[in-house]
Amino acid sequence: MKTLHKTVDDAPAARRRLGPVLAMIRPIFARYALRLALGFATLVGVDFLQLIIPRLLKTAVDSLAAGSATGKSLAGISGLILAAAVGAALLRFCWRYLIIGFSRLLERDIRNRIYSHVLKMDRSFFEKRTSGDIMAHISNDLQAVQMACGIGLVSAVDALVMSVAAISFMAYINPQLTLLALLPMPFLAVSTLFLTGRLHHRFNIVQEQFSLLTEFVRSTLVSIRLVKAYTMENMQRKVSDRLGKKYVRSNIRVAMIHGLLFPVAALVGNLGMLLVLYYGGRFAIEGRISLGDFVAFITYLYMLVWPMMAIGWVANLTQRGLTSLQRIHELTTSIPRLKDLADSSSPEVIDPWFRLQNLTFSYQSSSRPALQDLTMELRGGIYGITGRTGSGKSTLCQLLARLYPVPDGCLFFGSRDVNTLSLDTVRSRVAYVGQEAILFSDTIAENIAYGKPGATAGEIEAAAQKAAIHNEILDFPKGYGTTVGERGVTLSGGQRQRLALARALITDRSVLIIDDALAALDVETEHQVLRSIVSRQDRNLILIVSQRVKLLSETDRIFILEKGRLQDSGIHGELLARNSLYRTMNEKQARESVGRHVPVGQRPV
Ligand SMILES: Nc1ncnc2c1ncn2[C@@H]1O[C@H](COP(=O)(O)OP(=O)(O)OP(=O)(O)O)[C@@H](O)[C@H]1O
Ligand SMILES: [Mg+2]
The missing domain is CATH 3.40.50.300 (P-loop containing nucleotide triphosphate hydrolases)
Structure with a gap:
């Protein structure tokens, strides 16, 4: 949820690099151009129908004032007003379907793009970003873009058409009165801009509190056994209560702004109304405008309140949408460090052998190499890898499975440098069972x-x-x-x-790598599993990481890693004879095994 705070800070950056960011959504707008054109045409149709209602009202009032109104003429005008209202409702449905539907399609397109990009990324990418961060992109940022391109765009066009048309109609009735009536309107736009800005800010805090609360509940549920084992229920309850209170407080703050927004709009609208009532009334008395004009004028004024509010609201939506779009753009343009080069090949047939030549590897986040100067050959057969915890066993397995990038000339698969092969060539031949x-x-x-x-x-x-x-x-x-x-x-x-x-x-797959994945099995089951794996004829290379000497003793060759270096390698008997680490492991496990299963006097491996 870190991203939620960046809205304001990131705004200048968003403006600086707007071109490439907008280029991301331009093709989507182009693809749905017809849909959008139809949508906006119906939107303008709704505005037009809404705007003719006051004109009809004016005709009715004027005919009443002139005494020329009849039941029939009034019924006719009412019918027209009803038809305009029904037409507006139908068209409103159409633009909602077309334009809001477009914003959902746009959301889907961008989501697919984020998702397929994330799937392309390598392990280093996921080490830099938490899944929460990526989820925030897929939910919050995407929603902000969808709102800006959907309801934001609609409101902008609607506000523009409505205000230009309403002001024109008003000016047509009386320009002087129009100027007077519009005096308070800028204040409405500015106050909405300010209040909706505060609203978004506080709403972000609510979202953040909500995600903290749900994350806390989720982690409690996931580790419920631990919570109970350490009798931490009371403590968990207190933390949950504290988070809950903060959540309620931030919600109340949002409600306060909400509570202010509409009364402020009503106040400003009514201020304009007071001016119109006073001056417009006098104009009507003086005969400068008709009674019908007066009624129509007031109706147009009411119609202006929403477009004025929309200016502030849309400005905020647009800014949020752009900032979010920029974050999404950054995410989807990040380049995986591990990727297929243009000239990488995918040979059909390749020997499933690995050769390491002075391989040194460091994780991005660490200055100390996890593997150093490793030279070894893995050519068919079954190999054991052992070593103390943190010695680099898993790192080696993951490099072989092509999960991290390696320098050129260090790692060969089937006598080809892995960097000249496509990732799939290696990955589709390696079955990797992680720790x-x-x-x-x-x-x-x-x-x-x-x-x-x-x-x-x-x-x-x-x-x-x-x-x-x-x-x-x-x-x-x-x-x-x-x-x-x-x-x-x-x-x-x-x-x-x-x-x-x-x-x-x-x-x-012809290579099988098992990274300490048999550790939780008892010795009997472990052996059963090993037998069935080894009995497979078509598997050419099997690599087993294990701390168990009994299992290692059944492999063709054992490699011992120590602080990322190859400390020793050989068959079981050789290592027992010359390697003190291996011997100590064996003796320790033999003692444990005697204590657990084996009758005293029977010598373990
Ligand atoms: N993703 C990572 N980012 C940074 N450093 C890492 C990462 N994974 C492992 N390391 C570091 O690299 C070194 C080797 O770790 P590795 O996991 O390969 O050891 P291991 O031999 O598999 O240990 P274990 O027997 O405990 O599984 C350790 O010092 C570890 O802290
Ligand atoms: Mg490991």
């Missing part, structure tokens, strides 16, 4: 099939069997149709990991 299992709030079957859209029930089951979760799925109330996540059953950490693994196993 944290990410599941969608959907059925188990859909969660697994995400790895292979359109997978058959048989394929889904086979993948679940390989990930050793098939039997547990059958125990759920609806089997594979059971919903998981917030609206469904809660899975254990190990179940989540195996589902994420099944999602990777259903793909027929």
